Amino acid sequence: xxxxxxxxxxxxxxxxxxxxxxxxxxxxxxxxxxxxxxxxxxxxxxxxxxxxxxxxxxxxxxxxxxxxxxxxxxxxxxxxxxxxxxxxxxxxxxxxxxxxxxxxxxxxxxxxxxxxxxxxxxxxxxxxxxxxxxxxxxxxxxxxxxxxxxxxxxxxxxxxxxxxxxxxxxxxxxxxxxxxxxxxxxxxxxxxxxxxxxxxxxxxxxxxxxxxxxxxxxxxxxxxxxxxxxxxxxxxxxxxxxxxxxxxxxxxxxxxxxxxxxxxxxxxxxxxxxxxxxxxxxxxxxxxxxxxxxxxxxxxxxxxxxxxxxxxxxxxxxxxxxxxxxxxxxxxxxxxxxxxxxxxxxxxxxxxxxxxxxxxxxxxxxxxxxxxxxxxxxxxxxxxxxxxxxxxxxxxxxxxxxxxxxxxxxxxxxxxxxxxxxxxxxxxxxxxxxxxxxxxxxxxxxxxxxxxxxxxxxxxxxxxxxxxxxxxxxxxxxxxxxxxxxxxxxxxxxxxxxxxxxxxxxxxxxxxxxxxxxxxxxxxxxxxxxxxxxxxxxxxxxxxxxxxxxxxxxxxxxxxxxxxxxxxxxxxxxxxxxxxxxxxxxxxxxxxxxxxxxxxxxxxxxxxxxxxxxxxxxxxxxx
Numbered sequence: 296x297x298x299x300x301x302x303x304x305x306x307x308x309x310x311x312x313x314x315x316x317x318x319x320x321x322x323x324x325x326x327x328x329x330x331x332x333x334x335x336x337x338x339x340x341x342x343x344x345x346x347x348x349x350x351x352x353x354x355x356x357x358x359x360x361x362x363x364x365x366x367x368x369x370x371x372x373x374x375x376x377x378x379x380x381x382x383x384x385x386x387x388x389x390x391x392x393x394x395x396x397x398x399x400x401x402x403x404x405x406x407x408x409x410x411x412x413x414x415x416x417x418x419x420x421x422x423x424x425x426x427x428x429x430x431x432x433x434x435x436x437x438x439x440x441x442x443x444x445x446x447x448x449x450x451x452x453x454x455x456x457x458x459x460x461x462x463x464x465x466x467x468x469x470x471x472x473x474x475x476x477x478x479x480x481x482x483x484x485x486x487x488x489x490x491x492x493x494x495x496x497x498x499x500x501x502x503x504x505x506x507x508x509x510x511x512x513x514x515x516x517x518x519x520x521x522x523x524x525x526x527x528x529x530x531x532x533x534x535x536x537x538x539x540x541x542x543x544x545x546x547x548x549x550x551x552x553x554x555x556x557x558x559x560x561x562x563x564x565x566x567x568x569x570x571x572x573x574x575x576x577x578x579x580x581x582x583x584x585x586x587x588x589x590x591x592x593x594x595x596x597x598x599x600x601x602x603x604x605x606x607x608x609x610x611x612x613x614x615x616x617x618x619x620x621x622x623x624x625x626x627x628x629x630x631x632x633x634x635x636x637x638x639x640x641x642x643x644x645x646x647x648x649x650x651x652x653x654x655x656x657x658x659x660x661x662x663x664x665x666x667x668x669x670x671x672x673x674x675x676x677x678x679x680x681x682x683x684x685x686x687x688x689x690x691x692x693x694x695x696x697x698x699x700x701x702x703x704x705x706x707x708x709x710x711x712x713x714x715x716x717x718x719x720x721x722x723x724x725x726x727x728x729x730x731x732x733x734x735x736x737x738x739x740x741x742x743x744x745x746x747x748x749x750x751x752x753x754x755x756x757x758x759x760x761x762x763x764x765x766x767x768x769x770x771x772x773x774x775x776x777x778x779x780x781x782x783x784x785x786x787x788x789x790x791x792x793x794x795x796x797x798x799x800x801x802x803x804x805x806x807x808x809x810x811x812x813x814x815x816x817x818x819x820x821x822x823x824x825x826x827x828x829x830x831x832x833x834x835x836x837x838x839x840x841x842x843x844x845x846x847x848x849x850x851x852x853x854x855x856x857x858x859x860x861x862x863x864x865x866x867x868x869x870x871x872x873x874x875x876x877x878x879x880x881x882x883x884x885x886x887x888x889x890x891x892x893x894x895x896x897x898x899x900x901x902x903x904x905x906x907x908x909x910x911x912x913x914x915x916x917x918x
Contacts (some may be wrong), residue, residue, distance in 0.1 A: 302587060302672075314648065314698070319846075330375065332657075344356070346381070365412055366473060368822050377606040395412075414429065430460065438479070449511075453511065454481065454483060458477045466653035474525055477521075485518075488518070499560045510555070513575040517578075551571075554566040556640075563779075563876055565870075570607040573607055578662055579657065593679045594806040611846060616643055617652050618636055632731040644810075646807065663682070666680065674691065674721060695715050697712070706854075713761070727751055727754055738755055773838070778905050783906060792893040793894060794904075821867040823884070823908055839858075848898045855894065862909050
């Protein structure tokens with residue numbers, strides 16, 4: 296039977312489960328916004344059109360399920376599974392004779408694309424045999440209806456998501472008409488390759504266009520990968536790289552994400568990034584890693600998850616921001632220099648600005664867990680990204696378990712223990728991040744040379760025995776990232792390190808949901824780094840690592856702290872409730888040189904990620 300052209304294959308939902316700090320993070324999510332959303336937000340309450348009611352009938356129910364279902368199954372949480380099942384039954388029971396399903400008074404193609412992803416994940420987790428025939432009937436409906444009612448609006452921007460589900464069914468049935476349908480959907484989807492490589496404007500987008508809407512761009516980046524599933528042409532991988540390169544050149548920010556304070560806004564650090572954009576880019580990167588098999592996409596996935604995803608919520612995942620900033624020195628109700636946002640878009644709350652992020656944020660962590668490991672060539676277990684987890688897989692009829700113990704990305708060492716009933720020969724493929732040039736690898740107590748291939752992976756092919764161990768060490772050197780006007784960013788492995796500003800959390804009275812907060816700084820934020828201190832500099836700054844706490848991204852208990860050196864810059868001030876762009880560097884200052892605490896971006900809700908440099912006079916006072 297023919298299958299799509301993916302280089303890697305996802306393991307069943309629930310085959311990869313979180314451990315250690317990652318389990319704590321997902322438990323916080325389950326106890327917070329995701330687990331309690333139905334009781335605090337009517338948009339996904341019992342009147343939802345997706346449950347047969349007369350309430351919200353567009354994307355919010357499916358968005359919520361797109362995170363609830365994977366969370367329920369990677370945690371193996373019976374209560375969450377029960378919560379999700381009533382939605383699944385309502386959707387499966389809503390299909391009409393012509394194959395259409397969902398709310399009868401809203402026939403938009405777009406929210407059904409999300410619902411299809413929900414159903415494929417659910418089927419992967421449970422094996423429910425109703426899903427494939429349901430999808431087949433719906434795709435027959437699409438085949439008949441799309442010529443007369445083509446994709447438009449949001450669906451035209453996001454058609455690649457539709458293709459993923461079509462090709463999921465194709466991989467199980469091999470029916471050629473599904474490939475033809477996928478080609479039809481692609482033909483009705485925006486040409487993201489042409490736009491992002493040839494037509495992309497620089498600077499702030501002055502008006503709404505689907506092609507410059509931040510989450511749409513994040514979703515559109517997977518369009519060449521969806522096409523690759525259909526035709527297997529190598530040009531799609533090259534196109535994807537060109538799209539990302541041009542997007543980063545014109546709109547890339549210091550943390551590696553492109554701006555999107557609703558619309559693309561340029562590279563300046565005061566421009567925002569929408570939470571929907573973060574989780575959608577993560578899903579896109581997971582699909583790029585699967586389809587193209589290139590380790591660079593795993594590098595970017597870790598960068599998005601362990602920095603921007605973590606920062607988008609308060610530490611206990613009770614509330615979220617609509618827009619976060621790389622240089623975020625004030626979290627408040629205010630109008631900012633953003634492309635399109637209301638005054639509440641920056642606060643942590645239930646539904647700041649729009650409700651799309653309230654519904655959509657839930658997919659980030661659980662889909663990351665599923666994507667940590669995939670099945671590669673010849674069923675090789677392939678590490679797409681690193682985090683503490685347990686992996687259960689069937690390799691040629693042999694049950695194999697990997698227990699991955701690590702505090703990564705807060706530590707450098709990843710230890711893997713293999714469990715199996717009898718010796719078996721298979722491959723384990725480990726991603727070596729592009730930022731690491733001195734990886735060390737021990738297999739069953741013996742040193743192994745690390746020579747990754749062009750895809751960024753090193754392959755260990757051997758006969759494995761029960762309790763064999765693999766220990767991968769990825770030394771992390773603090774490195775600078777050059778920015779405009781001489782400013783710099785700082786990275787330690789996959790972590791973006793920031794000047795972390797002590798926070799005062801100010802509750803908003805009469806709030807909705809589980810909490811709402813503004814944040815103000817307890818200390819000065821407007822400081823520059825002294826990179827060339829005599830006898831010092833970046834390489835001499837001490838790195839302190841601490842055990843990961845029960846709240847992994849809490850600022851006060853940050854697992855990594857670096858003591859940098861710098862000084863206050865008096866003339867660097869606020870502009871429209873945000874830090875003004877950093878002044879040209881180096882800044883000559885007579886202020887005392889002090890220790891500046893650097894912490895992970897995801898731990899610091901008040902932070903400066905793009906910093907100017909300073910040049911103190913020879914006799915400057917130091918502390």
